Amino acid sequence: MTASPLPSFAGSVVHIDGFMMTFAKRPVIDGLSFDVMRGETFGFLGSNGSGKTTTIRALLGIYQATAGTLHIDGRPFSPDNGVRLGYLPEERGLYKKESVLDEMVYFGRLKGLTHDTARRWSLDFLERVEMAEYAATRVDRLSSGQQQKVQLGVTILNNPELLILDEPTKGFDPVNRRLLMDILDDEKRRGTTVMMVTHQMDEVERLCDRIVLLKDGRAEAYGTVTEVQDRYGGTTIRVRYAGVIPDSPRYTVILRERNYAELAPAGDTAPADILKVLVDAGVAVNEFTTNRRSLDEIFLMVYGDESAKAVR
Amino acid sequence: MRRHNLATVVSFEFRRTVTKRRFWIATLIVPVLIATVFALTYFSSRATSNSLSAQKHASFSFTYVDASHLVNPEIASRFGGRAATSVAGGIAAVKSGRIDAFFDYPAAPATHSILVYGKDVGIFNNAKYSSVATAILQASAIARLPSPSLAPIVRGAVSVKSTTYTNGVTSPGLNGVIPPLIYLLVFYLVIVLLGNQMLTSTVEEKENRVTEMILTTVDARTLIIGKILSLFSAGAVQMLVFASPVVVGYVFFRSSLSLPNVNFADLVIAPRPMITGALLLLGGFTLFTGALIAIGAVMPTAKEAGGFFGAVLGSIFIPFYASSLIVSHPTALIVEVFTFFPLTAPVTAMVRNAFGSLSATASMVLVVELFAIGLFVIRMAIRLFQYGSIEYARKVSLRTAFGLLTKR
Numbered sequence: 001m002t003a004s005p006l007p008s009f010a011g012s013v014v015h016i017d018g019f020m021m022t023f024a025k026r027p028v029i030d031g032l033s034f035d036v037m038r039g040e041t042f043g044f045l046g047s048n049g050s051g052k053t054t055t056i057r058a059l060l061g062i063y064q065a066t067a068g069t070l071h072i073d074g075r076p077f078s079p080d081n082g083v084r085l086g087y088l089p090e091e092r093g094l095y096k097k098e099s100v101l102d103e104m105v106y107f108g109r110l111k112g113l114t115h116d117t118a119r120r121w122s123l124d125f126l127e128r129v130e131m132a133e134y135a136a137t138r139v140d141r142l143s144s145g146q147q148q149k150v151q152l153g154v155t156i157l158n159n160p161e162l163l164i165l166d167e168p169t170k171g172f173d174p175v176n177r178r179l180l181m182d183i184l185d186d187e188k189r190r191g192t193t194v195m196m197v198t199h200q201m202d203e204v205e206r207l208c209d210r211i212v213l214l215k216d217g218r219a220e221a222y223g224t225v226t227e228v229q230d231r232y233g234g235t236t237i238r239v240r241y242a243g244v245i246p247d248s249p250r251y252t253v254i255l256r257e258r259n260y261a262e263l264a265p266a267g268d269t270a271p272a273d274i275l276k277v278l279v280d281a282g283v284a285v286n287e288f289t290t291n292r293r294s295l296d297e298i299f300l301m302v303y304g305d306e307s308a309k310a311v312r
Numbered sequence: 313m314r315r316h317n318l319a320t321v322v323s324f325e326f327r328r329t330v331t332k333r334r335f336w337i338a339t340l341i342v343p344v345l346i347a348t349v350f351a352l353t354y355f356s357s358r359a360t361s362n363s364l365s366a367q368k369h370a371s372f373s374f375t376y377v378d379a380s381h382l383v384n385p386e387i388a389s390r391f392g393g394r395a396a397t398s399v400a401g402g403i404a405a406v407k408s409g410r411i412d413a414f415f416d417y418p419a420a421p422a423t424h425s426i427l428v429y430g431k432d433v434g435i436f437n438n439a440k441y442s443s444v445a446t447a448i449l450q451a452s453a454i455a456r457l458p459s460p461s462l463a464p465i466v467r468g469a470v471s472v473k474s475t476t477y478t479n480g481v482t483s484p485g486l487n488g489v490i491p492p493l494i495y496l497l498v499f500y501l502v503i504v505l506l507g508n509q510m511l512t513s514t515v516e517e518k519e520n521r522v523t524e525m526i527l528t529t530v531d532a533r534t535l536i537i538g539k540i541l542s543l544f545s546a547g548a549v550q551m552l553v554f555a556s557p558v559v560v561g562y563v564f565f566r567s568s569l570s571l572p573n574v575n576f577a578d579l580v581i582a583p584r585p586m587i588t589g590a591l592l593l594l595g596g597f598t599l600f601t602g603a604l605i606a607i608g609a610v611m612p613t614a615k616e617a618g619g620f621f622g623a624v625l626g627s628i629f630i631p632f633y634a635s636s637l638i639v640s641h642p643t644a645l646i647v648e649v650f651t652f653f654p655l656t657a658p659v660t661a662m663v664r665n666a667f668g669s670l671s672a673t674a675s676m677v678l679v680v681e682l683f684a685i686g687l688f689v690i691r692m693a694i695r696l697f698q699y700g701s702i703e704y705a706r707k708v709s710l711r712t713a714f715g716l717l718t719k720r
Contacts, residue, residue, distance in 0.1 A: 060528050062702055079317075079531050087528045093521025098328070109320040110529045154525065 013038050013162055013193045014059065019068035021054055021217075028054055030217035032068070036210075041184070041194040043204040043225075045295075046214030047303040052197045053090050055214070056166055060087065072162065084111070086160030090167050090197070092151050096140035100126065100150055103139060104157065111158035118157070125153040129179060148176045156183060163187055165196040169203070181207075201295040211295075213302055220302055225295065232298045237263040237271055239278065240287035248277050254297060259286075262297075317530050321538025322545070329509065329546045338505070339550045343557045350561045354568045372440070374413035374430075375402050376448075380421050384452040391444055403429050415445040483668075488580040492666040495589035499658060501554070503600055503628055506547045508621050510604035512614040513539045514697050519613060523701045532698035536690070540601055588665050588675045595682025596658025600624065602689030603655075609697040627655035635663065642669035652678070654685050 012035035021029040029051045036042040046052045057063040059070045061077050070076065073083050095103055101122055108118025126132045129149045139147060148171070156163070168184075169177045184207060187194060198204060204211060204225065211228060213220040221228045236254065239245070239261050245253060250269045255262040265274060271290045278285055329335055375396035376388060385395060393415070396402040402414035406429045413431065418424035426449065430441040454463045464470070477483060514536070517523045526535065562571055604624060611617035631638065631650050638647050642664050650660040651674070661678045664670040670678075 057524070057702065060524075062524060062527055062699070064699060077528075079527075079529055085528060087525065089524035091521045091524060093523070093525065095328075095516070095522060096520050097332075106320070106324050107525070107529060109324075110317055110526075112316070 011038050012036060013073060014042075014195060015069065015071040015074070016055070016059065017069040019055065019058065019070055020066045021051065021058060021063065022066045028217055029058075032214065032217065032219055034212045034219055034222055036193060036195050038193055039191050040209040041188055041196070041207050043208035043211035044195060044197045044214070045199075045204065045211055045299070046197075050214045050303075051217050052214055053166055056164060056195075056197065060085075060164070079110075084158050084161045086155045086158070086163040086192075088151065088155045088163075088165045088168055090170065092148070092171075094139050094147065094151060094154070097138060099136050099138055100131070100142070101135040103150065104153055107154045108157050113158060121157060122153065125157075129153070144171070145173050145176055148172055149179065152176075152180060152183060156187070159190070160187075160192060163192050163194045163196075165194065165198075167197050167199070169198065169200055201299055205295055213298075215302060221298075226292075228298065229292050229295070232293055232301060235265060235271070236291050236293045236297060237265065237274055238287070238289045238291060239263065239283075239285060241278070241283050241285050243281075243283040245278065245283060246281040248274075250274055250277055254300075264293075317534050318538050318541075321530065321535055322541045325513075325539050325542035326545050329542060330549060335546065339553050342554050346554075346557045346561075350557065350565065354565060372412035372444075374415060374441075374444070375405065375411055376415040376417060376445075377402060378417040379419040380417050380449075382421065382452050382456070383417055383448060384455055387451045387455065388448050391448055393448070406431060413441045413444075415441075415448075417445075417449065421449060487578045488582055488585070488668075489666045491579055491581050492585040492589040492662070495593040496659065496662040496666070498551070499593050499596055499662065500628065501551060502544075502547050502597060504625065505550050506543050507600070507604055507624060508618065509543055509546070510540075510601055511608045511617050511621055511624075513543065514605055514608040514693075514701065515611060515614045515617050518701050527698065527701075533694050536605060536694045536697060539605070540690075543601075544597075584672070585665050585668070588670070588679070589662055591679040592658055592661050592665060592675075592682065595679055595686055596662075598686030599654060599658070599682050599689060600628075600686075602686055602691075602693050606689060606693035606696050609693055610700050624655075628659050631656050631659045631663070634660075638663050639667055639669075642667070652681070654681065657682060 014034075014036035016035070017033045019029055019032040020027065032051075032055060044052055044055070054063060058065045059072065059077060072085070073081070075081065077083065077085070079085075095106075098106070101119065104122035104125070105115060105118045108121060109115060111118075113121065123132065123135065126135055129152075131146060131149055134142060134146060139150065142150065155165075163184075168180055172180060181203075184194065188207070194207075196203075196208070208225060210222075210224050212222045213228070221231055223231070237251070240259055241261065242259060245256065245261050245263075247253075249266060251263040251265050251274050253261055254264050263274060265271065271288075275285065275288055278288075371392050374391075374393045376383065376393055377396050377399055388394070396405070396414060399414075399416050402411075402416070405411045406414045409431065414429045416427035416429075418426065426442075426445050428441045428445050430438060432438060433440075450467075454466060457463060457466065517526055565571075566573065604621075607620045607624075608617045611620075634646055634650060637644050638650070638660055641647065647660065647664075650656040651664065651670075657678055661670060661675075665675065
């Protein structure tokens, strides 16, 4: 499967072109190209070890790219470029011996805010996340959930114009996950460009305008969520039934559970033809619906061949 | 933005350093020790002074025999003594407790000891017998001199002022050596006190997994330079704290503490050694700071980084093993090697500079060498931190480090 030619956007905030990265002579990224447009929420998807974090680190100048162009706002990223960036790395961390407020004010100052503005903003944020009474508490005395909230606050401290989130819900409890989603909704409304790495496909379907799927260091698929869904066959047939679903060249069984199955039509096979196959085989069909294939299913198709086989 | 961030980093790092308990423990332990030593010296000095005064005026009964014929009976009498008829009789009188002491002056006191016998009054108070026996002989000898002005000469209270010349110009001697040597003292204090903090200053970002957050917020160079400046400021605080008991002791308790009376007006501040010394200090500081930060940047934990501190400290103490050679034979091969080898250069060159054995050409070469290598190493440290500190859990291998340094 090959990705369609990738257009270059004049209005892109993030522009990656021909990016290659090798570690110890082993290629990790092999000619990756994509753009993230201003104001959109972009999903950067891939299995573990596919090179997502490497790409983000190279984009932010933490790694040196072996080859290719990685630009934010038309030039390589540097903290002094003036881009208001909010970055939540996969590897989370704060200065543990500092008080919450001192830490937030420090990052606020580094991001160009005045001391008073950073302090006021931080106190407002702590109020919002119900942590106002912890302003003077040392970070290492907070629970991990509270530390996550502080980390989120530091990430969005300067009203970023570009928000890069690497597995933002990783390790988050449901409360903080909801908080993050609320923050993302706010940022989207504000027009912030969001680039997020996640394995939560429901989040991608709900939040993302466009996505890129990374596999073996290349863009496996790239476009709007609908475009990608269409590209991977588009339709899944869900059947509730009694009996035994027969094997047939007209479909592939993606999922088979007790009295429930999901079928992928082969080629141009129409749903009616599949229904006929089932009825002819004596299957008592109680419910028969056609749906666009979910990103979860596409993810399994692209990355999880082995695990997909295991559930069949 | 960069300047604003530098100030922010410096103030944040400085505040963090000086609000740590271990900083103040390390900072106060030396002045507390100095103050304790001063206090002990002060009280001991007072006790000794009181004791000496008491001994001087101690009155006790004694007799003596004088084979030298030097003892003036009048003087002995002033001390409360009288001549005895025989040695055996004198000793017997002491033993029986009829008198406190008996002195047996030999025929040639210059070559033979005065024999003193006394009633035991404790290990410290027993000293009064020999003090008085000696004082009587000295006073008697001085009384025999033809002129009283000869008395100080006999006592050895003679001062000598010597003048030496270098190329026809009066050389300053030790008064010219002391001022540039102060740079050496400052260098040692800075490296010994702050070296470990320099080494671990960049490890904290790794240990706290904050590297990515910080490197996308502030330029690595600004961060590292900010850390260096904050460390230097913290070092200045430490030196002030260290110096305060010495200054207080010198100004207010100099005589009680038996501190030498230094006449600062005699110190010679010659421009060339002072400027050279300052440049060697700055160059050495730059080199060692860069080296320590570079090591810290490739180490995953403070514990592992700490193992290298001994090696760095060793390099500044090695020249001490050849210190007499550095002063007496500055052109010896080993001294020349120490002078130009980067890690031993600052200490060796500062000593040679103070003693005037560092030529102008060698000074210039060394200053350029230290600054050039120092700045290169700091640049290397920044690069290693920028690209190597993301290796959170393991050391950056030499191969990777070399790769990072040679990439564009």
